[in-house]
Amino acid sequence: MKHFKAVKKMALYSVAAVMGMAGTSAFAHTGIRDVVQENVAGYNAFTITHGCNDNVELGSHQDIIAMSTVFPNAADPAMAKIYKLTSTGIQGESVPDLSDDIVGVLPGVGFTKLGVGLVSGGGTLFANFLPTLDSTTAIRGYHTWAGPAPYSSAPLAEQVTSATGLSPFRYGAIQFQTTSCAKSLKVRIAVANWCRRGNRTKDLGDRLDVWMGHTTPVFHDQRTMPRAAPYDASVEVPYWPTMTIARDLVANPLTAACNGGYDLSIEPADADIDTFLPIPGGQYPAGAPGAKFFP
Numbered sequence: 001m002k003h004f005k006a007v008k009k010m011a012l013y014s015v016a017a018v019m020g021m022a023g024t025s026a027f028a029h030t031g032i033r034d035v036v037q038e039n040v041a042g043y044n045a046f047t048i049t050h051g052c053n054d055n056v057e058l059g060s061h062q063d064i065i066a067m068s069t070v071f072p073n074a075a076d077p078a079m080a081k082i083y084k085l086t087s088t089g090i091q092g093e094s095v096p097d098l099s100d101d102i103v104g105v106l107p108g109v110g111f112t113k114l115g116v117g118l119v120s121g122g123g124t125l126f127a128n129f130l131p132t133l134d135s136t137t138a139i140r141g142y143h144t145w146a147g148p149a150p151y152s153s154a155p156l157a158e159q160v161t162s163a164t165g166l167s168p169f170r171y172g173a174i175q176f177q178t179t180s181c182a183k184s185l186k187v188r189i190a191v192a193n194w195c196r197r198g199n200r201t202k203d204l205g206d207r208l209d210v211w212m213g214h215t216t217p218v219f220h221d222q223r224t225m226p227r228a229a230p231y232d233a234s235v236e237v238p239y240w241p242t243m244t245i246a247r248d249l250v251a252n253p254l255t256a257a258c259n260g261g262y263d264l265s266i267e268p269a270d271a272d273i274d275t276f277l278p279i280p281g282g283q284y285p286a287g288a289p290g291a292k293f294f295p
């Protein structure tokens with residue numbers, strides 16, 4: 001996150017503009033590879049472009065040895081936050097659920113239609129991964145790590161240069177309601193990149209990068225966040241790894257009454273992030289031989 005020292009003195013509006021362009025920069029934060037189209041299921045990936053650093057005490061980037069993710073697809077709608085966005089991407093009115101906008105989402109139910117799935121094989125960043133399952137056995141994200149057990153693999157080397165690691169996942173076909181005025185749904189996903197093993201991992205800002213728009217009770221160190229200062233989402237766009245689902249405006253046009261429509265965002269709630277983002281201490285899978293990865 002070294003590059004943000006230079007920009008953090010700029011006006012807030014300029015910082016928001018820089019963040020918006022981060023997806024095209026060689027020094028971008030962890031993000032999402034592709035914008036996806038309405039009604040098309042497919043494969044996407046997190047783009048991990050640099051290792052852990054500290055927003056306050058700047059130094060070299062650390063190699064990444066593990067990563068964890070949380071998607072906003074809880075069955076309980078209270079476990080996600082949904083916003084209508086203004087034309088400049090600022091969070092506006094909050095929306096209780098996506099039932100007015102996404103086909104198949106029932107009133108009072110969360111965004112279970114997202115269809116998150118894991119990918120093994122070519123392109124997998126680390127040799128080991130496990131899904132995080134909630135009480136409904138839905139896949140809410142995953143933990144993936146370089147070893148030492150059950151498989152030992154290389155870390156994502158970031159100390160010399162910024163290499164982009166791709167960590168793939170699967171997603172389902174999402175369809176907008178014909179009566180909705182949403183022209184896209186921005187799926188914000190919480191990500192943590194880990195650069196050291198052991199308990200101290202969570203205490204030091206150069207050992208962990210947490211990619212989401214604000215701190216939570218568990219992830220409360222601003223030095224690990226996308227930048228050293230908190231965002232005010234009512235005046236600027238917070239940084240999140242974001243998978244944009246674009247409405248098919250030819251097959252499913254907005255009505256004239258929509259006045260051009262709006263974008264929606266959905267992100268996991270703090271309690272959901274704090275439940276599923278930490279990598280629990282222990283061996284994976286349970287009973288695997290070798291040293292614990294996060295003792």
Ligand SMILES: [Cu+2]
Binds near residue numbers: 001003028029050
């Ligand atoms: Cu960065």
